[in-house]
Amino acid sequence: MPTTTATLTLNTSEFSGGGAISKSTTLKKAGTATGIDQFTGISRVYQATVAADLSVVAAGSYADAQAGKVYIKNSTPDTNTAYLLVEMASNVILGRLYPGDWMFLPTDGTTDIKVSTSAANMYYEFGVFHEG
């Protein structure tokens, strides 16, 4: 089975007691030691106009109760205000990804994940690691 590794590093020297923390995990299927073996690839999207509810994870396309992971990044050049609004299911707001920001989130295949662009001419990328 494939071995896929995700590593998060948070680094700051300015908080007292700060410094880098680095956490790695191997992406595995739910409740097992078997590596996740399906991947959508990384999609890159150019959105010319402001748009709402662009699908990233369509829950109906995946089995439930899985240990999937979704990666999303706002890859718009830094315009300061062009954020990507990330929403769950029926428009429950998760948060805003400003230019350069990324997220890595578990997805269990039961909840839609969507994004909305706040400005014209935005770019974003995403990929889903899943179990089918």
Next chain:
Amino acid sequence: MATVSASLALSSADLTSNGLVLNTTTNLKKAGLARTNLDNTTGIARKSTTSVDQYTAFYADEYTADKAHKVYLKNTSNVASEFFTVAIDEEVMGRLYAGDFAFFPWSATDGVKQSFTLTLDLTWATGDKVVFDGVTVTTATATTTAMVDDIVAQADQYPNWIPTEASEHVVLFTARSSNNLENMLEIESTGATTASVVSTTAGNGTALIAVVQEPEANSTANDIKITPSVATTMTLEHALLYEL
């Protein structure tokens, strides 16, 4: 301002035929035009539980809405079958299995807080009482105005509500938390009295409540909620980087 960088590396030699190498880094900044660096953090913390009861890791009410906050979560378990179910409000995001982490933006969208008025009328006597939310207020002066003042003066003592003076005879109680479902008033109509508020008067003094904000609208704050999968010890590591 603090500079905090967040990096993600995703790699695999055999997930796809040409492998996967993805590296991305961002400096965490505040929302909006200024885009200065995020400068507040809860620090890295751990919470251990021994039940499968859901708990709230971060309350939206405690942070400014629509900012560029970031949440870090990690399941420290080594047992492959153990997971935390992560939800925002009532929507499940996913499961964090042993060793898994998550890093995501959070808007901390506020909910609607329940509120009601308590109107004191007719003749109140020294020693009359109003009991609510575990707090007993006994008036030392025989006027409704003084009783309102006495209740408001005890604001810090109410664990779930904040009383403020709406008028000289009326106290406005506002819930401290918009997801404070366990403390809902079970009242349906204006002017009803309820066991939630108990008044004891020697004379003909009255204490009537009227709903200002219905409790049905309350469960809307986008709190980050965690549910352990087993009742044996599980530990969640968590942190919030936020702005005021």
